[in-house]
Amino acid sequence: MRSTKASAGPPLDDRTTRARIRDAALELFAERGVHGTSIRDIAGRAEVSAGLVQHHFGSKDGIREACDAHVIDTVLRQAEQAGDGAAASAELLASMYAASERVVRYLARALVDDSPGVGALFDRGAELTAQWLTRSWPERYPAGAEVTRQRAATMTAMHLGTLVLHAHLARWMGLDPLAPGQAHVISAAMLDVYTAMSDYLASETGVKIRRALAEYQDDLKGRKATR
Amino acid sequence: MRSTKASAGPPLDDRTTRARIRDAALELFAERGVHGTSIRDIAGRAEVSAGLVQHHFGSKDGIREACDAHVIDTVLRQAEQAGDGAAASAELLASMYAASERVVRYLARALVDDSPGVGALFDRGAELTAQWLTRSWPERYPAGAEVTRQRAATMTAMHLGTLVLHAHLARWMGLDPLAPGQAHVISAAMLDVYTAMSDYLASETGVKIRRALAEYQDDLKGRKATR
DNA sequence: CGCGACGCAATACGATCGTATAGTATCCAA
């Protein structure tokens, strides 16, 4: 049924009814979260019966796992192509934006909806960032050191923050950064923020702030050591 | 009942049973999201009956609004005290961490659970950041300009990203940045990331990247103008 | 003393949820 008969052979996977259901789930999970979406909602958007959703994915958790798997597959595939050039996470993000809007929107929600699979994606991004830090400043960020892990994780969270909080950015900037072709706005803005902060930290005030924080941390470390 | 009789007169608000219910709601909403939390869950954690929750807040949406109002009140109160020194958002974040762990954890979830009230908090943070940008670089970030709005919103999202993604940071760094007394780890890491990126952007590669992006944006602008 | 107001629990209700089951149509292989 549903004709088009397309190519002759194997169940190529995509654009099948199963894929349409999965895409509907991706969209609704991204919009309302997993808890806020019912199987009947998904069936409605995919224009099939609720029973069919269950037939293809077994359970609601099955749909979620299928969504996670599809997103992970897409992201990792893009990550390979993006190479490991400098600022890996920024490029990776950009290529993902271009790959599939649906996947990116789901990813943005899944990062705070604690899906175990998508959590591994954060880890992968943080790992790439850590490697980049070590490559750029080997003596400052040794591989595996605590400081390297902390900086890499924080930087990853900052970059992904612009993804996760896209709704607020859209409201405040008057344009949706997840809409097709708008990703560069965020990339440019992040780069510009780094540039501005670079100036700021070189200023008199910036030097003072850095020194104050360094002293505070030394103090903290000293107190911990003598405790 | 519940003795202590405390002060004589009016329902002073806090530590009343009503406040205990609200705190339980704050915790559960933060942990599982609004959709993932039932009124009976809240009643269970507050050790009261489900009917009492309804009696105090009217409906589930009423509880949510009460949580939002309490968080907004707490945050704004902290924002006043924190002054408007440099890097306002960082200081504001730090003082909030110290004020109430429960409030911060709820805020982290509410920022991606689209609560209208908490959305206004993002706006307030972005506005403070925009003002700081304009004060620091008046010619580069004029008040009200599009570039100022974009940079301020992006910077705010980057900083709040470390809040919203705290679970991933906790997993990757081996310590919960929202635990009492751990906020400085993120502050220090963010500052260090800015410092590192400052070095990077001054390097040969960094200059090349910035030039490439500038050309890309000029190209984009030109194409839009001649279209 | 009495009588509302309030804090609180218990129960009941309709709606909706995830899921199980039964049934129909279609198509490929023996």
Add this chain to the structure above:
DNA sequence: TTGGATACTATACGATCGTATTGCGTCGCG
């Protein structure tokens, strides 16, 4: 031709949800 997968719909069931209702005890105040 037939028979069993496969794709798909329809319906039903038990659990849980938000909410409304009712009732009980305990104050404060006339």
